[in-house]
Amino acid sequence: MFIYAVSSVRPLEYVILQYINDRETQTTALLVSDEAVQSYKTVDEAVQTDEEPKRKLRLAEDTSGQLANFLRRTEPYIIKQLTNNLRSRAFDGYDVDLEDDSTSVTSLHTLTYPSLQDKFQVTSLSWNSTGSVIGASYGQQEHEDWCTHRSVMCTWNLDRTGIVADKPDSKIEVDSCLMYIAFHPKNPAIVAGGSFNGEVLLWDLSREDDMLIATSGLGQDSHQEPVTKVYWITDAKGKKIYLVSASGDGKIIQWKIDRKAQKLLPKEGFMVMTQSLPRQMKVKGVRGDREIGVTCLSYHSEDRETFIVGSETGVIFKCSMYSQGPPAGSHIVSSIPLRSPVTFTYNPHHGPVYAVECSPFHRNAFVSASMDQCIRLYSLLQAQPVLTIEPGEGYVHSATWSPVKATVIAATTQSGNLLIYDLKQGKTVPVHNIPASSNKEPVYACQFNPQQTHLLATGDGKGRVQIFKLSSKLQQVSGKETEFLGNLVNVTAE
Amino acid sequence: MSEVEETIKRIQSHKGVSGIIIVNADGIPIRTTLDNSTTVQYSGLIHQLAAKAKSTVRDLDPQNDLTFLRIRSKKHEIMVAPDKEYLLIVIQSPNEV
Numbered sequence: 135m136f137i138y139a140v141s142s143v144r145p146l147e148y149v150i151l152q153y154i155n156d157r158e159t160q161t162t163a164l165l166v167s168d169e170a171v172q173s174y175k176t177v178d179e180a181v182q183t184d185e186e187p188k189r190k191l192r193l194a195e196d197t198s199g200q201l202a203n204f205l206r207r208t209e210p211y212i213i214k215q216l217t218n219n220l221r222s223r224a225f226d227g228y229d230v231d232l233e234d235d236s237t238s239v240t241s242l243h244t245l246t247y248p249s250l251q252d253k254f255q256v257t258s259l260s261w262n263s264t265g266s267v268i269g270a271s272y273g274q275q276e277h278e279d280w281c282t283h284r285s286v287m288c289t290w291n292l293d294r295t296g297i298v299a300d301k302p303d304s305k306i307e308v309d310s311c312l313m314y315i316a317f318h319p320k321n322p323a324i325v326a327g328g329s330f331n332g333e334v335l336l337w338d339l340s341r342e343d344d345m346l347i348a349t350s351g352l353g354q355d356s357h358q359e360p361v362t363k364v365y366w367i368t369d370a371k372g373k374k375i376y377l378v379s380a381s382g383d384g385k386i387i388q389w390k391i392d393r394k395a396q397k398l399l400p401k402e403g404f405m406v407m408t409q410s411l412p413r414q415m416k417v418k419g420v421r422g423d424r425e426i427g428v429t430c431l432s433y434h435s436e437d438r439e440t441f442i443v444g445s446e447t448g449v450i451f452k453c454s455m456y457s458q459g460p461p462a463g464s465h466i467v468s469s470i471p472l473r474s475p476v477t478f479t480y481n482p483h484h485g486p487v488y489a490v491e492c493s494p495f496h497r498n499a500f501v502s503a504s505m506d507q508c509i510r511l512y513s514l515l516q517a518q519p520v521l522t523i524e525p526g527e528g529y530v531h532s533a534t535w536s537p538v539k540a541t542v543i544a545a546t547t548q549s550g551n552l553l554i555y556d557l558k559q560g561k562t563v564p565v566h567n568i569p570a571s572s573n574k575e576p577v578y579a580c581q582f583n584p585q586q587t588h589l590l591a592t593g594d595g596k597g598r599v600q601i602f603k604l605s606s607k608l609q610q611v612s613g614k615e616t617e618f619l620g621n622l623v624n625v626t627a628e
Numbered sequence: 629m630s631e632v633e634e635t636i637k638r639i640q641s642h643k644g645v646s647g648i649i650i651v652n653a654d655g656i657p658i659r660t661t662l663d664n665s666t667t668v669q670y671s672g673l674i675h676q677l678a679a680k681a682k683s684t685v686r687d688l689d690p691q692n693d694l695t696f697l698r699i700r701s702k703k704h705e706i707m708v709a710p711d712k713e714y715l716l717i718v719i720q721s722p723n724e725v
Contacts, residue, residue, distance in 0.1 A: 201632050216645065
């Protein structure tokens with residue numbers, strides 16, 4: 135008999151033998167390296183120093199209350215001194231020059247473009263608006279027929295340290311002779327040029343590829359004769375800047391720039407005609423509406439609507455943008471109405487006028503240079519010139535006023551000299567007479583640098599551009615020059 | 629204080645006068661007809677110069693004293709009338725007559 139008895143049996147206790155084994159494992163040392171990771175987030179923040187807010191000037195309080203007495207005591211004396219100063223001639227002609235005085239005009243650079251091989255002459259020069267770049271246009275004087283020359287416009291940046299005299303910084307090729315260039319007065323990269331074919335072109339030197347941004351084309355609206363001058367003018371309010379061109383076909387056209395179509399469209403135009411000539415110059419039998427070639431023009435410095443025009447006939451005209459002169463003859467085809475701008479005629483030169491320029495300081499003075507070997511100073515108000523200077527050096531190709539000193543005029547002649555006159559120091563003898571070309575080539579162009587006033591550039595018949603450094607005397611302004619010039623042009627002519 | 633204002637106006641309206649500044653003994657402007665930055669510049673510099681001029685005159689001769697200081701430059705003339713408590717600075721441009 136088996137009795138199964140289930141009894142609580144203590145479960146078998148298994149003794150689990152726990153084997154404890156010491157085991158060692160080792161991992162390779164944990165390589166820990168610090169890595170800083172940061173997500174970058176850039177935000178453009180325009181920072182500009184604000185104009186210091188104008189701190190209201192806190193005037194101190196007058197504590198002692200004696201201010202009235204003080205003023206009572208000193209006022210008579212002060213007034214006396216003020217009046218004495220106005221009348222005093224003690225300092226007349228007393229000029230102290232404490233800085234290093236250089237009395238001569240020296241040539242700094244001679245810039246050439248060798249590929250032109252001396253066949254081209256410099257037709258015009260222009261400084262850009264910052265005064266650091268000089269541009270030169272080249273052309274040939276002798277043309278028998280259409281111009282088939284390929285010419286260039288070169289620019290040199292004089293502020294660069296490594297200026298190479300025979301490598302221009304930029305060259306623009308033009309397919310005819312360039313007669314005149316002018317940099318934009320505000321934008322240092324824009325330059326306008328007029329070519330022999332009558333085309334007016336506009337370039338942007340800051341572009342990489344094609345620098346030509348607009349052209350007037352060669353159609354009916356452009357000039358039919360070589361363009362003699364291009365000029366940038368600011369309108370009466372001083373906001374907009376326009377381009378004006380003048381040419382041997384008698385037309386003076388103000389252009390509108392259409393950037394998208396890359397065209398220059400005529401906006402307003404004038405035509406200088408034979409009916410404006412002084413009576414003794416009129417030729418019998420010639421109709422009054424024949425055009426007179428315009429060789430140069432200059433806008434008045436203060437009065438935005440008056441401009442002076444010099445012509446091939448030697449006559450200088452005073453013109454107005456708003457004049458309602460007689461319209462151009464019917465033989466002229468143009469998309470804009472052209473009319474005569476002439477309001478007054480001055481006593482003519484005996485040869486074509488090569489340059490006219492209104493004085494930047496005095497509103498009544500302008501200077502003209504002509505093939506009749508004279509430089510004349512005119513007053514805007516009278517027909518006879520106030521002063522005639524005959525340097526005796528052949529044709530005078532250009533004359534220009536100094537932008538800093540009201541009585542200084544620079545002129546260049548056929549005999550290759552640069553003449554600088556200071557009207558205050560002698561009206562017939564130049565203060566400086568310097569050869570500006572090798573081999574006595576005629577010097578055709580001359581321009582003062584309006585920003586860096588110690589520089590003057592000249593261009594000669596062999597395509598050489600010379601940069602001169604002016605003496606400090608020519609830049610020192612004593613304040614009495616404008617008055618002197620005013621007195622000169624107010625005197626009736628000799 | 630209208631007498632003061634009138635006097636200042638009288639001097640200011642004289643031919644050629646560009647501006648007037650009245651500075652107190654500490655060199656701080658108390659009246660001016662010019663703009664802030666110019667006034668501050670002139671008052672600081674001229675005050676120092678006038679003090680130097682006065683001390684120069686006194687050093688050369690202790691019985692002497694500075695009565696008037698004029699500085700003539702290319703563009704203007706600066707006239708300084710010194711006093712125990714004030715300094716009157718008048719700037720005139722005789723060329724622009």
